[in-house]
Amino acid sequence: MENLPKKELINVVKAGMTGSRSAFALAVGRLAVKLKKTDLTLAQEISKFLSMENVMRGAGEFAPAPVDVDSRMELVETIYPVQLAKQPIFDRETQSTLNLVLKEWSRLNELLQEGLAPARMLLFCGQPGVGKTLAAHWMAQELGLPLLTLNLATVMSSFLGKTGNNVRAVFNHAVSRPCVLLLDEFDAIAKRRDDDTDVGELKRLVNVLLQALDDWPINSMLIAATNHGDLLDPAVWRRFEHIINFQTPSHELIEQYLIEFVQNDIARSNLAALLLGESFSTIQQIILSSRKEALLEQSELLKTLVRNSVRFRLSKGGVEKPHEGEMVLMHLEGYSRREIAARLGKTHPTVSKVIKRYLGE
Structure with a gap:
C-alpha cells in the first residue's frame, strides 16, 4: 500500500x-x-x-425532460435513436476531424487505461444552413447515443436568474446518462461579458455555463453551434477541444450532392457552378420544391431543377452571365433556339451551346 x-x-x-x-x-x-x-x-x-460497456451503461434511459417553471414547456428535445436518411456530405477537413473524434470514442477502453479521455466538446461555427446541426445529428447516430437539443426559446427568460437556472437544469439532465447535447445558437447563452449595458445577468449566465462545461463527463459529447463566433466570451473558446468552421459547399461538394438527382455530367457540373455560394440548406430546398413540382406537373426533374435554380439565382443577382439564364428560361418556356437568338441578339450556335451545358441536350 x-x-x-x-x-x-x-x-x-x-x-x-x-x-x-x-x-x-x-x-x-x-x-x-x-x-x-x-x-x-x-x-x-x-x-x-x-471498459466502454461500464462507462457507457445507461445510454438512452432518461428521466422526463426538465421544464420551464412558468411555461411548463420542455427545455430539451430528445431524439433516440438518431437515424439519418443518407450519409451527410462534409468537406475533407471537417470529415477528417469528425472521423478523428469518432476514432477516439471507438477506442475508449485504451484511452481510459492510460488516464485519457476522448474529445468530448466540439464547437461548430458557420453561417446558417452549412451543416452544423446535421453534423451533430450524424455524430449522435455514429456514436449510437441519444441527441438532446437545448430549446433556446424556452430556456431564455426575461426574469433575472431564470435563464441560468434553466441552463443548469438542462446540464443536470444531460449528464445523468451518456448522450450528445447540442447547444444550438450558442452565442445566445455564451456572449462576451464585456457589455456595458448588461446588468449582471449575462455574466451570471456565462459563469453558470463555464462551470457546466468544466464538469462535463467523458461519456457524453457536447456540441455547441453558432453563426456568430465573434460574439462568444473568450473563456468559452478554451473549453473546446475541436473548433470546426463550416463553409458554404465547394463546386465539388455540390456536384456530389446533386449526383442523386442529375445523372448528366455536364448538366450537373454546370448546375453546381450556378449554385456555388449557396448553403446546403438552400440547395436542399430548391431540390425539394423541384421534385414536388416535377411530380405534380409530370415534367422532367432536371428541367424543373434548372429552371428553379436559374430563377432563384437571377433574383439574387447571382448569375455571372444573366443572358444565359434568360436563354435557358425561354427554352424551357417553349421558345425555339432561333427565336431565343433573335430576341436576345445572340447566334443560334451560342444559344444551343448554353442549353446543352445546362440541360445536357
Whole structure:
C-alpha cells in the first residue's frame, strides 16, 4: 500500500463519492497509469474494470425532460435513436476531424487505461444552413447515443436568474446518462461579458455555463453551434477541444450532392457552378420544391431543377452571365433556339451551346 500514489487515490475516492460514472472511470485510469511504475500487476488488475460497456451503461434511459417553471414547456428535445436518411456530405477537413473524434470514442477502453479521455466538446461555427446541426445529428447516430437539443426559446427568460437556472437544469439532465447535447445558437447563452449595458445577468449566465462545461463527463459529447463566433466570451473558446468552421459547399461538394438527382455530367457540373455560394440548406430546398413540382406537373426533374435554380439565382443577382439564364428560361418556356437568338441578339450556335451545358441536350 505504501506504493499507492496518494494524490490519484484521493481523486478516485472523490470522483467515486461526488462525481459521475465517467469521472470515476477517468480517475481510476489515471491511478492505474501511476501504478504501472511501481506495481504493474495491480495496475493491470484495476484496468480490467475500465471498459466502454461500464462507462457507457445507461445510454438512452432518461428521466422526463426538465421544464420551464412558468411555461411548463420542455427545455430539451430528445431524439433516440438518431437515424439519418443518407450519409451527410462534409468537406475533407471537417470529415477528417469528425472521423478523428469518432476514432477516439471507438477506442475508449485504451484511452481510459492510460488516464485519457476522448474529445468530448466540439464547437461548430458557420453561417446558417452549412451543416452544423446535421453534423451533430450524424455524430449522435455514429456514436449510437441519444441527441438532446437545448430549446433556446424556452430556456431564455426575461426574469433575472431564470435563464441560468434553466441552463443548469438542462446540464443536470444531460449528464445523468451518456448522450450528445447540442447547444444550438450558442452565442445566445455564451456572449462576451464585456457589455456595458448588461446588468449582471449575462455574466451570471456565462459563469453558470463555464462551470457546466468544466464538469462535463467523458461519456457524453457536447456540441455547441453558432453563426456568430465573434460574439462568444473568450473563456468559452478554451473549453473546446475541436473548433470546426463550416463553409458554404465547394463546386465539388455540390456536384456530389446533386449526383442523386442529375445523372448528366455536364448538366450537373454546370448546375453546381450556378449554385456555388449557396448553403446546403438552400440547395436542399430548391431540390425539394423541384421534385414536388416535377411530380405534380409530370415534367422532367432536371428541367424543373434548372429552371428553379436559374430563377432563384437571377433574383439574387447571382448569375455571372444573366443572358444565359434568360436563354435557358425561354427554352424551357417553349421558345425555339432561333427565336431565343433573335430576341436576345445572340447566334443560334451560342444559344444551343448554353442549353446543352445546362440541360445536357
